[in-house]
Amino acid sequence: MFYKELSEKVFSNERRKVARAISIVEDYNSDASELLKQIHSRVGKAYRIGITGPPGAGKSTITNQLTKLFRQEGKKVGIIAVDPTSPFTGGALLGDRIRMNEIGNDEGVFIRSMATRGSLGGLSRKAIDAADVLDAAGYDYIILETVGVGQSELDIVQAADTTIVVLVPESGDSVQAMKAGLMEIADFFILNKSDRPGADQAVASLQTILMMKDHDEKSWMPGIIKTIASENKSMNEVLLEIERHKKFMNDQNLFLAKRENQTKNRIKEIVENKIKEELWSESGEKSLNSALEKVILGNLSPYHIAEEIIENFISKKIYK
């Protein structure tokens, strides 16, 4: 059994096999499900850290510095970096080049980049599945790093145990409004490049937003850490804040609930993706195309066609 063998090699952290396993997960077909079923029993030991924020906030640098600190403690670190690339520009993975120089040659570090290539579909599933592979391979910490743009990327960091939102002084006002989603998922904030003008103001406005949130003395209050990651300033405080959050979650018995909720969302996503794939397979697209004309001519509404498609889908599944 190919997948049994491969998963054994993942368990013993053979680098090339781990890379191969992630590729299978990225390509995603029935093979991926098989592999993920095989490794499942070994998944769940790693501590997952999500890092997100606007482009240019310094997420890669922070990931690098955190990785070095974890390595000093003798911990192994897996990194999944999700880089959105525009179909316009092709998208250069700048962060990678820096990383390769600094930590890329360390045997205790595994780095994998994933590009969105225009479509965001299934990306969060891929990233989370890849984290499972690294988890099964015995990495102690898994960092999921992504630009905070779309829902899919928010899904990725929400699969983490601790989610860090990185901002810079310039993010200021616009972030408040635009990135409402980011504000709500942060377990704590890093204000990076905090030697730039406006840093204290940015911290103050963040604090204002946080105070508006319903909270009492028992609820978790996200900290705001001012760093200059490129000079390795205050990175230890970041570690401490991760520890503080971990301890809080443990003390309040919240981890289990969080992971349960994550697993639930994940199962839902897998189910929905599988159904979508089958719905819009070649034959599904074909019957959709032939139904289109009826809608365009005004004979039938999209809602009529939708019902037809669902009925067809289910009845086909019965007789096959």
Add this chain to the structure above:
Amino acid sequence: MFYKELSEKVFSNERRKVARAISIVEDYNSDASELLKQIHSRVGKAYRIGITGPPGAGKSTITNQLTKLFRQEGKKVGIIAVDPTSPFTGGALLGDRIRMNEIGNDEGVFIRSMATRGSLGGLSRKAIDAADVLDAAGYDYIILETVGVGQSELDIVQAADTTIVVLVPESGDSVQAMKAGLMEIADFFILNKSDRPGADQAVASLQTILMMKDHDEKSWMPGIIKTIASENKSMNEVLLEIERHKKFMNDQNLFLAKRENQTKNRIKEIVENKIKEELWSESGEKSLNSALEKVILGNLSPYHIAEEIIENFISKKIYK
């Protein structure tokens, strides 16, 4: 038949019934499908304009000014304004107050606001369905206005015949990277508040990005219109650019293909939403919850559970 009567009243543009119809569409249950089926034959005459861009770019003001210009031509205008509201702040619909003073009392204008209330799920469907109601009610132009944040909001403006992306000089660099999605959906750009410093630079960098796109002399080249909407400056140029795009699409016979593609995406979304609703109904959530424990304990992977759920879903549909 309630829906037949209601749709007749929508066709004759009875304001309160139009509002009622949109509420049904917003609430979304089997009633909504019935209503949308009833009105479908009258849908398709309106010209749909999508307006998106970062918060504070002046989208509401532009919508107002465009509406006034259309009204001068004797055209009726329907407006669907999608405002993202954070669960933190509750979200004040600032644009609405301005609108109510200026155009809200005009019988030839229908304004509807939709709030995202945290979750973006189904919002694009609701907004597009509401546009159908206004279309059936005989509005000549329908403006879909939304803040360009997530995929769902991109979906909304992509349901338009002409999509306008509004930027301001300050958007500058960050927009390029972050809003890659916005760059690709724009049929043309408005650089609003163009009396502010950096306007020419912003135009130049937009042009650079546009030139990077594959194009030949036959392809559509999005214009960039500098406006000061609050002073009604260059709003006529915006109208002309809409006309230029409309003419181009007509001349190249591209409208039919665009609408076909939109209808296709819409049917897919309806199908997927309907299936999701049935999957995660009360009983579906219940069986998901009971399956969770097996995953947490490591006995079964999320992929195992997902397959179980799909099988159950389909076999239940057979015997009912």
